[in-house]
Amino acid sequence: MTSEVSAQFPVGAEGPNPVRVLAPDGALVEGAAPSMETSEIEEAMRLMVLSRAVDERAVGLQRQGRLGAYSPVIGQEASVTGSAMALDPARDWVVPQYRELPAYLHQGLPLERLFLQWTGHVEGGHIPDSVRMLPIQISIAAQIPQAAGLAWGLRLQGLDAVVVVYFGEGASSEGDFHEGMGIAGVTRAPVIFFLQNNQYAISTPRHSQSAAPSLAARGPGYGMPGHVVDGNDLLAVNAVTQAAVARARAGEGPTLIESQTYRMGPHNTSDNPARYEDPELRARWAALDPIDRVERYLVRVAGWDQSRRSELEGWAREEVERAHRVAMELGGNRPEYLFEHVYADPPERLLRERGRRLGGD
Amino acid sequence: MTSEVSAQFPVGAEGPNPVRVLAPDGALVEGAAPSMETSEIEEAMRLMVLSRAVDERAVGLQRQGRLGAYSPVIGQEASVTGSAMALDPARDWVVPQYRELPAYLHQGLPLERLFLQWTGHVEGGHIPDSVRMLPIQISIAAQIPQAAGLAWGLRLQGLDAVVVVYFGEGASSEGDFHEGMGIAGVTRAPVIFFLQNNQYAISTPRHSQSAAPSLAARGPGYGMPGHVVDGNDLLAVNAVTQAAVARARAGEGPTLIESQTYRMGPHNTSDNPARYEDPELRARWAALDPIDRVERYLVRVAGWDQSRRSELEGWAREEVERAHRVAMELGGNRPEYLFEHVYADPPERLLRERGRRLGGD
Amino acid sequence: MPTMSVIEAIRDALQLEMARDERVVVLGQDVGALGGVFRASQGLFERFGERRVVDMPLSEGMIVSSALGLALSGLVPVAEVQFMGFTRQAFHQLTVQAARYRFRSRGRFTASLTIRSPFGGGARMPDLHADAIEAQHANAPGLKVVMPACPYDAKGMLLSAIRDPDPVLFCEPLRGYRGWREEVPEGDYTVPFGQARTVREGSDITLVAWSAAVHLAERAADRLAEEGVRCTVLDLRTLVPLDVEGLVRAVSATGRCLVVHEAPLTAGFGAEVVATIQEEAFYSLDAPIARVAAPDTPYPPGTLEDTFLPNEERVCRAARSILAA
Amino acid sequence: MPTMSVIEAIRDALQLEMARDERVVVLGQDVGALGGVFRASQGLFERFGERRVVDMPLSEGMIVSSALGLALSGLVPVAEVQFMGFTRQAFHQLTVQAARYRFRSRGRFTASLTIRSPFGGGARMPDLHADAIEAQHANAPGLKVVMPACPYDAKGMLLSAIRDPDPVLFCEPLRGYRGWREEVPEGDYTVPFGQARTVREGSDITLVAWSAAVHLAERAADRLAEEGVRCTVLDLRTLVPLDVEGLVRAVSATGRCLVVHEAPLTAGFGAEVVATIQEEAFYSLDAPIARVAAPDTPYPPGTLEDTFLPNEERVCRAARSILAA
């Protein structure tokens, strides 16, 4: 009888090959063309190099106790930058998890505000009015259905905005992921679910997260396509995201993108990957550095030499110092901040307590 | 560039054709063989006819105010019976939603206990020790991840039990569904997710529930196969479930089955489908009555005539009366029940309150 | 003035506000063609169309989180969660995410969203449908928890809730959906939050309640009146914000107080009421404040509701012992 | 006798019980090779293997609901939810599903499951990691809520929790994970639920607290002692079951009481403590009971914790005004 019973939706042993545009040696793969102008790729380099400089500085500051927990982007710069640059910050939105620094900068968030975030200054979450992004989300996956609702709402208001929501492969296990995908599907909301599969959720490896060979396989279960992309390939990520943006903008609905990449740093500055990381896996990915790959491409097509990268790195270090300095000038939190922005119209009881606490000590 | 960007997991406009064994006229479809002996099919008839007799009586009783809300099975008898009969009640488990009466009976739950459930008697939820099923679940989808955990636990204990968990297409929108599928996938738990897509969740039509052409398409996203089956075809449902049971028993992991059927009755006895039901859709499904289809098959292969069905119906009515009578003999709830089985070891404070309340009024 | 039941008052508020403010969208399970399982949104789908009245998939988490997303986009969602107990499925989205957007973004983002949800006994609903969990939400700063007890308040407070720039959990007394008719003005009016309502005044004892329990307190007060006991009945109306001053005033005037609610005793909101009064009006108290609540058991099947829920007899008995103290 | 920190005591209880009872399985995020983000399960994976120490996917709902399923199958799961605030993601599975299986099945099924979860300030954790929401769980009949304050209790109460046939939310004081070393017996012992612990006795005022706040109460008591004030410090240990008798006894003896907790004031568990005392010991009270708690604001970033959380200064000041009353 089992011959009658065909599994209409069989599971392959392995996921599909990811979309790739740029080979690790910086050459375009056979038949591929870049989706970005050279000037845009140079802009991407700038964001990626800046991001890595922030990582370095932040880790240093954290060791000195001058910064709270910080989640380095290292290894995922192309994944974040390539996707973010498919957006138009003048109309599109970014909904963050917490490991997407270049995307925030591309949307227009000043770097100094991020230092405020990491030092635990309340102003860290205060996104300037002109910047289309939500605050960083620490409650894993909570932002996913919110992003779907945001996209749906923007469309209901006749705007042609697109929303990209970032999250990890860990986040994709939460019920919130399912609920966000579900509502985006039925409302055809212009949202792109950008899943950064960096192989770990703190110490938990990808295979403990789900038995699916590919997480992109979840798209069709919500009536949307699912793509797998080489997340260390700036141009592939950008191309796949551009296509998803076009689809969303045209009213054709949401897309799920699984960007396969690797977290080259610790989960955050209090984590020690030596306890759980697979050294072979790490070595394989280390050879696929996303910034080096783009640099090799620029060497090939735009006449870059080593000095260009060093110059950028120098600029980035200065920019990081500047931003850090500006952030520190704001000073620390003040007790009264605790009582601000709790409600538009705070209850009497809270006002009384405020008076007591701020008056008293 | 979009030519580079192939959707590895594209979404078809329509779902696949469901597995079918028995044509509406009661003939086997070309090349199909029944997965059940004729005697088993007669047993299935017994369960299905009994279920329908319960539906009729329960609706009547509810109108007289002698029963709480009741959710009729009508239209879904083959879907429930065919799947339940793939199980071995001596080792396998059923985890219910609430619309699977024949499955409970097949597991060995006495019908009288269900009358207790529907009249709101506390003993309604008291599953006898020998019966492998959890109590009916009213909180939609909450049972799904519990079933996965149950299956995982049985396997960890070296048992070769399989768990079938029932739920509706509405339930598949809850985060609980995702979480249950997820853990079953990674633990390869011996559980079958039996999704009864009866086209409505109260008034909400299937297409408002999800944009996926088929809900079975969700299987691969969790590393398990997804099947679509004609839920009004007893033999197809049984065959597909048997295969899934064999797979689970062999340690190969979980399966998702979408059984496409139709709720021919109201959502429950306080619902009025006239407000929302699509009459054409209803008419199409009305022609596909699952009991009639099996009867036609038995007429063809086992020499059944009209009298067999009438006899069964007579027996069923009597059995319903008997069960109802037995249930009523137990009497109503007694105040002390409120304080029983709250904790193995109730807090002092609760005992005091118990004394106060049971002593006082 | 027309008379309305609670459900009619709610429907009236919804249609008025949808007509007045284009940004208002209604979403929830079965709120469209069916008009809601209790008909709160009846007629809205036909009048305002499927873009503004949305049948949602069966997921409370999805309903609350996408309502939050809609609010972040600038719309004004009014979401229905079919039963208050099922707000637990959306607990983090409501009590943390919606409640803290303003704070976490220093005011850049606000969650101007209303969650309507019925609760409470009396209708003999199936398992898990009647749970009163208002206290669990009241411990979530950033969220407002409002609990009208009558049609007039239901309408005026729902209009306040929808217009409130912060998230509001609007809890509706299922028991009163079809009954409790009273005169309700046509057209626009609001009932402000944080102002308790004196239902009746009496000098012997103050009965404090909210939502359906207010009616129980009134009935008990009637019975006590026959025994010559004069009760003040205070309807808190909103738990957050809490009208501390009104509460203290009402209790100080009588020196005796009884709090009545449907939720289980331990950590129910009655505890907050008692704690607040005793902190603020200790020296006016002539007797210990008592609570009449459900016992610390799960919500039982309908036929055990009479044992589980507060009733007139239990309220009167508790009042008498306070008066005897 | 060896000395242990809170985390060592927890680890010791886990390994003892896993060795003693084969049915015990440990599950949670990062509990395997990493040994838990706070190392509570360090060494268990190596010793008991991946079938009994399971790294779970990132979903608290999944963790709690599959632990519940494991319990229904006859195993004895001990699940870690990385931070108590994230039990909200599993709220209905914990506060309804696990809490009511016994009741709903008339005892056929029980949820012998323990959820361990750290909480509380002092460690300057990121946003949303320190929330104290014990009161929200305490309003869920069927669930037990236990909150040890010291290594000795952490070990003995965890052993009680695992052996308890009912679901237990075991809340761990993050602040004391590495500190608060004290002598803890090797081997098996249990600390029963529902028995408050008298940390010190004094005749002027009773400070009531649980979990980390007990240490704060002790430090405040030290300071007050310098002013000649003798404090009783009572550690409730478990909120459900609540040791009503012990609480009443301790407060009656001094006639004055202050409750200290980290959760926001409104509808925090302090309200229940105050309400219970004033119901049961009204005539022994010489002054209103006060609560020192967090204000009704969201949990702020770490550097605002000092403004947000109760501290010695605030506890002493409140105690002094009670004594002056």
Ligand SMILES: Cc1ncc(C[n+]2csc(CCOP(=O)(O)OP(=O)(O)O)c2C)c(N)n1
């Ligand atoms: C709801 C919730 N559960 C648990 C945590 C603790 N936690 C913080 S980060 C993290 C892992 C996230 O993994 P992933 O989504 O893959 O993102 P990545 O850090 O790898 O970028 C966990 C478990 C949390 N912050 N929120």
Ligand SMILES: Cc1ncc(C[n+]2csc(CCOP(=O)(O)OP(=O)(O)O)c2C)c(N)n1
């Ligand atoms: C968590 C939760 N949300 C809402 C409800 C109210 N409700 C009861 S049945 C139902 C529809 C269920 O639809 P489906 O899962 O398709 O099962 P069906 O009734 O069609 O068999 C709803 C919304 C509930 N009981 N539980």
Ligand SMILES: [Mg+2]
């Ligand atoms: Mg990750």
Ligand SMILES: [Mg+2]
């Ligand atoms: Mg259905």
